[in-house]
Amino acid sequence: MQILDGKLVSKAIKDQIAVQVAELKAQGKKIPHLAAILVGNDGASETYVASKVKSCAEIGYNSTLLRFDSQISEKHLLDNINMLNENPDIDGILVQLPLPKHINEELVINTIDPSKDVDGFHPMNVGKMVSGLPTFIPATPYGIMLMLEHYNIDTKGKHAVVIGRSHIVGTPMSILLSRNSNPGNCTVTLTHSHTKNLKELCLQADIVVAAIGKPEFVTADMVKEGAIVIDVGINRIPDASKKSGFRLVGDVKFDEVSPRSSYITPVPGGVGPMTIAALLKNTYHAAIGQKGNQN
Numbered sequence: 386m387q388i389l390d391g392k393l394v395s396k397a398i399k400d401q402i403a404v405q406v407a408e409l410k411a412q413g414k415k416i417p418h419l420a421a422i423l424v425g426n427d428g429a430s431e432t433y434v435a436s437k438v439k440s441c442a443e444i445g446y447n448s449t450l451l452r453f454d455s456q457i458s459e460k461h462l463l464d465n466i467n468m469l470n471e472n473p474d475i476d477g478i479l480v481q482l483p484l485p486k487h488i489n490e491e492l493v494i495n496t497i498d499p500s501k502d503v504d505g506f507h508p509m510n511v512g513k514m515v516s517g518l519p520t521f522i523p524a525t526p527y528g529i530m531l532m533l534e535h536y537n538i539d540t541k542g543k544h545a546v547v548i549g550r551s552h553i554v555g556t557p558m559s560i561l562l563s564r565n566s567n568p569g570n571c572t573v574t575l576t577h578s579h580t581k582n583l584k585e586l587c588l589q590a591d592i593v594v595a596a597i598g599k600p601e602f603v604t605a606d607m608v609k610e611g612a613i614v615i616d617v618g619i620n621r622i623p624d625a626s627k628k629s630g631f632r633l634v635g636d637v638k639f640d641e642v643s644p645r646s647s648y649i650t651p652v653p654g655g656v657g658p659m660t661i662a663a664l665l666k667n668t669y670h671a672a673i674g675q676k677g678n679q680n
Contacts, residue, residue, distance in 0.1 A: 386643055387536075389615075389650045391528075394535045395658035399444050402669055406445040409673075417672035418447040419477045419503070419664075420469050424462065424488070425455035429621075430481045437479070440661050446668065449475070459488045463496050470498040477503035477668035482553075503667035506552065515560055521667045526558040528659030529594070529615055531666075533568040538613060538648060545571040546587050548603070548636070549596035554617050558594050583607075595636035605641035614642055614649040617656050 409416060419441055423434045434450065441448035451465060462484075469475050478501045484490050494502075499509040505521040513520035522530075533540060545562045549555035555575060562571040571592065576583055578597075587593055587607040595603045596617035608614060618636030635652030643649050650656055 386646050387648050389532055389536060389648050389655060391532065391650060391655040391658040394532050395528075395662040397535070398531065398662040399440065399665065402665055403444040405669065410445070415474075415476075415672060416445065416447055417476050417668050418449070418474055419479070419668045420449040420451065420472075420475045422451045422453070422462070422465065422478070422480045424453045424457060424481070424484055427483070429619075430483075434481050437661055437664065440665060444665065446665070447474075455485045457485075457488075459492070462488060462493065466493065466496045470496075470501065475501065476672040477501055477664075479504045479664065501671060503664055503671055505557075505667065511552070511557070514557060517564060521671070522561065522663070523553055523557045524663040524667065525554050525617060525656060525660045526561050527667070528661075528663035529558065529617075529656060530561055530568055531663060532650075532656075532659050536648065538568065540568040540592065541570040543571050543591035543613075544574070544589055545592035545594065546574045546576060546590035547594045547596065548576050548583070548587070549594075549598065549617075550575055550577040551596065554596040555594075558596065562592070562594075593637075597636050599636055600634050601636070601638040603637040603642060605638070605645055608642050608645050610645050611647045612645065614646045615656065616650045616652050619652055619657060 406416060421434050421437055423430060438448050438450055469478050478497050480493055482490060484493060494506045497507055499507045502510055503521055505523040510520045514522055547555050547559045559573045559575040562569055563573045574586055576586060584607050588609050590612055592613045593603065593608060594615045594617065598618060600620040600622050614637055616635035616637040620634050621631040622634055623630065624632040633653050639651065
């Protein structure tokens, strides 16, 4: 069993981008600029955005963080997104999800300029991804593909079972794994909460991608010997022994499943850091005018 170390791979990617940014500076060219919007005071969202802003500083990006009260009107939020769309100095825009219930997330995503949509959620970018055209790929699936590539994991011809069909992870992950690419060329089964015989399907899988949002959902009896296990989940569960009162676990019961796996991602330290690395790569592509992932 080998741990897929997201911190290690993310650092390698960020180090590479930092060199590229230094070259841009030396040539007097524009430095990538990422704008993040945070609405409300959700603890997890605060943590995620802080990590993204910190990573920008580490590699030499410029960043702007716009914070708004949870009671912000939908119109005011959309006006601010349009302001960023029109600002030529801003290369990438991300709106941290989830948003308060009175704001239409779909409308917010659709308002972001597709050429600045470094989260890869705009329908135009999703359509290009499905068609196999260069575009911004959603950061978490893109990060997973970068990790598989870094570890030279052969996915060709393998059966991948993706648990969870969200537009953020599960659905794009199924598309990327099935594409005629490397990594890719998998036969993919996309499962969800209404899937019958889920356990039997998982036991057939060479690759399991768990993105269902349920703590320790995938157990040892669902994973065949030698499977590659990608745990996308990050869940807080109560733990009185921790100062915070909780600990983080994934969607996979790591202690049970890891002995059966050939490769497995830990939580934390697996997919999470890769999501940020992928976001930074998308922003770099936007800044240099490639308007999409060229890899």
